[in-house]
Structure formats: structure tokens, C-alpha cells
Amino acid sequence: MRHAIPAWIRILVIFLIIVGLTEFFIDSGGNFAFIEYPMLQVFLLVVLLFLIAAEMILAAIENIMFKTLSQEAKERYMAAHEERMKKYDLKVIYRKLMGTRPISEEGDLELDHNYDGIKELDNKLPPWWIYTFYATIIYAAGYMAYYHIFDGEDQVMEYEQEMLAAEIAIEEYKKTAPDLVDAENVELLTEPSEIEKGAAIYQANCLACHAPDGGGGIGPNLVDEHWILGGGIKNVFHTISEGGRAGKGMIAWKSTLRPLEIQQVSSYILNLQGTTPANPKEPEGEVWVEEGE
Ligand code: HEC
Incomplete structure (x- = not known):
């Protein structure tokens, strides 16, 4: 106590x-x-x-x-x-904050007006209201100083900064995430380990139609210079991922293979260029000349 x-x-x-x-x-x-x-x-x-x-x-x-x-x-x-x-005492605190005066003191508060019998009291503003009001003034002063005098960061600046940070993060992510390769940015892989992985994918999915050595069968010869749908890594990647012409039998592999795997198998096929298959199918399509060559 x-x-x-x-x-x-x-x-x-x-x-x-x-x-x-x-x-x-x-x-x-x-x-x-x-x-x-x-x-x-x-x-x-x-x-x-x-x-x-x-x-x-x-x-x-x-x-x-x-x-x-x-x-x-x-x-x-x-x-x-x-x-x-x-x-x-909470009751005392409450009464103080409300600033109400007991009914017995109302006589002192009465104003002189008399509107057809309606009288008016001159109550003071309640302290809670007054102090909140002062607080808004102090807040406004701080607000004005921060944003208008010292050029604090407003929403637009914050938005731009966050967008910038996000763009950097996306670039970083793209560098380390090979699954983001697409027909636009795909590059020919030359690492033997990648070509091997491509070979494994080819053996598992493609040889039934293109022959184990790429010589062709149901599907066209993949080792000659002729391409129906365009040669070069970008076209080959696109064909494998999106499929051949409708009704020809070459499905879109993007639902089965991940982009990186398509890149690997594309690189493997292009690596076969110039080899001699056992039973080569007749060339189909145009001779592909890489742009700029
Ligand atoms: C069911 C048979 C079949 C399978 C399996 C198949 N293909 Fe094909 N492929 C074809 C046919 C048919 C075409 C010709 C499509 C056309 O003419 O539009 C073709 C076209 C292609 C072409 C384009 C050739 C060119 O001359 O433009 C590539 C590249 C190719 N396939 C790669 C693959 C790869 C890689 C796989 C395995 C992931 C595969 N194919 C699996 C039937 C198949």
C-alpha cells in the first residue's frame, strides 16, 4: 500500500x-x-x-x-x-477527460439567450477533444516539415524505389533460374555435360519418330541442313516447345519438358549436324542459313 x-x-x-x-x-x-x-x-x-x-x-x-x-x-x-x-480511479479519469460538470452547476453555465424558451449552456470543449486537436496540430507541423521542407519520401518515390528494387531482383533471379529460357533468349549449349543431358532426353522421348541417330522416320531428318520449321537454336527450341504444324504429329513438348530440358535437347540435336545416320530420311524443307553468316 x-x-x-x-x-x-x-x-x-x-x-x-x-x-x-x-x-x-x-x-x-x-x-x-x-x-x-x-x-x-x-x-x-x-x-x-x-x-x-x-x-x-x-x-x-x-x-x-x-x-x-x-x-x-x-x-x-x-x-x-x-x-x-x-x-x-478510472471514474475520476473519465470525468476529467470529458470535462462534464455536474447538473447542479448548470446554472452557472447558462447563456443569456432565450430562444422561445430554449436555453443554451456554455460548456467548455471536453479535454479529450482539445488535446486530440492539439495533437493534430503538432502532427501537421511534423508532416509539413517532413514532406514539404525536407522532401521526405512520398508514395510516388516509394513506389518508384520499390519498382526499381523489384526489377533488380528479377534480373538477379533470371541469372540463376535457367527455367526462364524461352525462344527469344535461348542460347546454344556447348558443355559436354549439357549435351549428354540433352541426349538422354532425346533417347527417352524422341527416337521413336526421329530415329535414335536423328536420321528421321515418322518425323523429319534432324541431322541434315534442311529444316521445315527453321534451323538454329531459336527455331528448334520454338518447334520443340510449341510443336510442329497441326496434324503432323510433332506435339508441343513444353507441357512435358522444362525450358532448360528443351534447351538441352535442342543443343543436342544441333550438335548432331553433319553426322551420318544409318538410314537418313530424304531432306525436307529449306536449307537453313543462320542470319548474319
Ligand atoms: C510422334 C512422333 C514424334 C515425336 C515423338 C517427336 N517428333 Fe519431332 N517431329 C515429328 C514430326 C512429324 C515433325 C514434322 C512437323 C511438321 O512438319 O510440322 C517433327 C519435327 C521436329 C522438328 C523440326 C524439324 C524441322 O525440319 O523443322 C524438331 C526440331 C523436332 N521434331 C524435335 C523433336 C524432339 C526434340 C522430340 C523429343 C522431345 C521430338 N521431336 C519428338 C514427330 C515427332
Whole structure:
């Protein structure tokens, strides 16, 4: 009872400080630390119980000490205590913030007007309203200084910065993500390991129609210089990924093979150029000449 601040406020404040500290020191990304780490909830609960227990022990000790006081000292103590506690009485706080005056004092507030019997009171603005209003003025001053004097970042700038960061991130991602190859940016692979992977894909999917050595069968010869749908890595990639002409039997492989795999098998086929298959099919299509050659 000796304390100026009620126990529940003390407990709340200390507890919130501890929660704040955990948030400050534990890196939990965008989430609250106690949501990210459920163990922390247990810890905080124990802390809370401990704080309550400590307050109860303190209160018990004070109670014992209180009993040792003389009757007169007890009365003085109680009076002072009650006076202090009024500050924290929610009813008192509420009445202060509303600034209302008891009905018995209304006579003092009455204005001189008399509108056909309707009288008007001259109530002061409630303190909560006044203080909120002052707060908006202070906020506005800070706002104006930040955005109009010191050129703080506004939405447009933030948007542009985020877009820029995103573009950089996309470029980074493209560099490391081979699955983003398409007919526009595909390049011929020359690494033997890549060609081998392409060969494996070819053996698994393509030899039935194009023959194991690319000499052709149902599908055209893939090792000669003639191409129906265009030669070069870009056209070959496009044909394999999107398929041949309708009804000819060459399906679009993009639903089966990943872009990187199409790039590998395309590179494998082009690597076969100039070899001599066992039973070459007659050339079909035009002789392909790479642009710029
Ligand atoms: C069911 C048979 C069949 C399978 C399986 C098949 N193809 Fe074809 N392929 C064809 C036919 C038919 C054509 C001719 C398409 C056209 O004329 O439009 C063709 C065309 C092609 C062409 C274009 C040739 C040119 O002259 O322009 C390429 C490249 C090709 N196939 C690669 C592949 C690859 C790689 C695979 C395996 C992933 C494969 N094909 C699987 C039947 C097949």
C-alpha cells in the first residue's frame, strides 16, 4: 500500500517492457516474435505469473508492517493512500477527460439567450477533444516539415524505389533460374555435360519418330541442313516447345519438358549436324542459313 502507483499498472508496465525487449532483440522477420516462436509465449506467461506473485508477496509484507502501526498512524496512512489512489480511479479519469460538470452547476453555465424558451449552456470543449486537436496540430507541423521542407519520401518515390528494387531482383533471379529460357533468349549449349543431358532426353522421348541417330522416320531428318520449321537454336527450341504444324504429329513438348530440358535437347540435336545416320530420311524443307553468316 506504500506505493504511489497501483499494482496492476506496475505489473502491466513491466510486462509490456519485457515484451518490447523480446521484440527488440529477437529477429522474427515481419511477425511478432511471440507468434513466430510459441515457446516465447510460455516464457512470457511465466514472467507474468512471476510478476503477479511478486506483487502479492510485497502486498503481504506491507500488510504485516501496517498492522504494527499505531491506530493514529494507521488512519493518517489510509487517508494519504486514498488521496493518492484517486489519480488512478478510472471514474475520476473519465470525468476529467470529458470535462462534464455536474447538473447542479448548470446554472452557472447558462447563456443569456432565450430562444422561445430554449436555453443554451456554455460548456467548455471536453479535454479529450482539445488535446486530440492539439495533437493534430503538432502532427501537421511534423508532416509539413517532413514532406514539404525536407522532401521526405512520398508514395510516388516509394513506389518508384520499390519498382526499381523489384526489377533488380528479377534480373538477379533470371541469372540463376535457367527455367526462364524461352525462344527469344535461348542460347546454344556447348558443355559436354549439357549435351549428354540433352541426349538422354532425346533417347527417352524422341527416337521413336526421329530415329535414335536423328536420321528421321515418322518425323523429319534432324541431322541434315534442311529444316521445315527453321534451323538454329531459336527455331528448334520454338518447334520443340510449341510443336510442329497441326496434324503432323510433332506435339508441343513444353507441357512435358522444362525450358532448360528443351534447351538441352535442342543443343543436342544441333550438335548432331553433319553426322551420318544409318538410314537418313530424304531432306525436307529449306536449307537453313543462320542470319548474319
Ligand atoms: C510422334 C512422333 C514424334 C515425336 C515423338 C517427336 N517428333 Fe519431332 N517431329 C515429328 C514430326 C512429324 C515433325 C514434322 C512437323 C511438321 O512438319 O510440322 C517433327 C519435327 C521436329 C522438328 C523440326 C524439324 C524441322 O525440319 O523443322 C524438331 C526440331 C523436332 N521434331 C524435335 C523433336 C524432339 C526434340 C522430340 C523429343 C522431345 C521430338 N521431336 C519428338 C514427330 C515427332
